[in-house]
Amino acid sequence: MSFFTSVAEIDRMLADLPPVDGATQNKVAARQSQLTKPPGSLGKLEDIAIWMAGWQRTEQPAIRHGQCLVFAGNHGVVAQSVSPFPAEVTAQMVDNAKSGGSAINQLCRVAELDLTVTPLQLNTPTNDITAGPALDRDEVLAAMNAGADAIADRCDYLIVGDMGIGNTTAAAALCLGRFGADAKGWVGPGMGVDDDGIAHKAAIIEKAVARQQPVDDHAVALLAAFGGHELAAIAGAVLAARARSIPVMLDGFSTAAAALSA
Numbered sequence: 603m604s605f606f607t608s609v610a611e612i613d614r615m616l617a618d619l620p621p622v623d624g625a626t627q628n629k630v631a632a633r634q635s636q637l638t639k640p641p642g643s644l645g646k647l648e649d650i651a652i653w654m655a656g657w658q659r660t661e662q663p664a665i666r667h668g669q670c671l672v673f674a675g676n677h678g679v680v681a682q683s684v685s686p687f688p689a690e691v692t693a694q695m696v697d698n699a700k701s702g703g704s705a706i707n708q709l710c711r712v713a714e715l716d717l718t719v720t721p722l723q724l725n726t727p728t729n730d731i732t733a734g735p736a737l738d739r740d741e742v743l744a745a746m747n748a749g750a751d752a753i754a755d756r757c758d759y760l761i762v763g764d765m766g767i768g769n770t771t772a773a774a775a776l777c778l779g780r781f782g783a784d785a786k787g788w789v790g791p792g793m794g795v796d797d798d799g800i801a802h803k804a805a806i807i808e809k810a811v812a813r814q815q816p817v818d819d820h821a822v823a824l825l826a827a828f829g830g831h832e833l834a835a836i837a838g839a840v841l842a843a844r845a846r847s848i849p850v851m852l853d854g855f856s857t858a859a860a861a862l863s864a
Contacts, residue, residue: 675832746838
């Protein structure tokens with residue numbers, strides 16, 4: 603059964619998400635003040651423990667069945683020379699991770715997290731966002747369901763990540779569509795473009811936003827306009843985890859942009 607059956611179902615879910623357990627957080631904060639240590643001496647670890655407790659709804663938060671989900675997709679906007687690498691590199695990155703050769707493999711091994719790398723429609727890139735919407739709404743829902751379905755029943759902590767040539771351009775377009783401001787403020791070097799390349803990326807994003815005006819900032823509409831299969835999957839995974847009160851850690855700009863779209 604699909605987690606996201608329609609846009610209306612997503613709206614209902616967004617309106618009824620469970621809140622953080624503030625009472626448990628207060629108990630954990632109080633307990634920290636009773637431990638044999640100077641107040642605040644563990645730095646951000648203390649804040650993380652309180653945050654974890656509130657979402658796991660327990661005074662002794664722990665990661666027993668943590669997952670790292672990495673989604674990969676390709677983007678039609680690569681045709682606009684926004685990356686020094688061709689779209690074919692995405693599949694090579696996926697193969698490397700699946701064979702254990704990426705940094706994320708080692709990080710998950712050390713952290714004892716279950717890693718899953720999921721390629722989505724690599725042979726069918728999104729449409730070029732300078733010509734029109736990247737995806738249709740059915741494609742967005744399908745990708746969001748792929749993200750939600752990848753979360754194991756026993757998952758108690760989730761990290762999401764992304765792979766995809768051109769996805770920082772899509773992510774910057776998502777942020778511009780969601781928050782406005784100037785395209786130049788949202789773009790970066792991605793996988794290694796120079797200053798001229800960054801300026802070109804900004805111009806391409808501005809062209810895409812202008813082409814698709816007015817921009818609807820509804821999660822599904824925004825992902826359809828500027829997103830990608832992997833970015834929609836991340837949004838679906840994060841939203842499903844939020845509905846299940848699973849703590850989530852975001853890895854990087856593209857992943858954060860995907861999550862913020864929802």
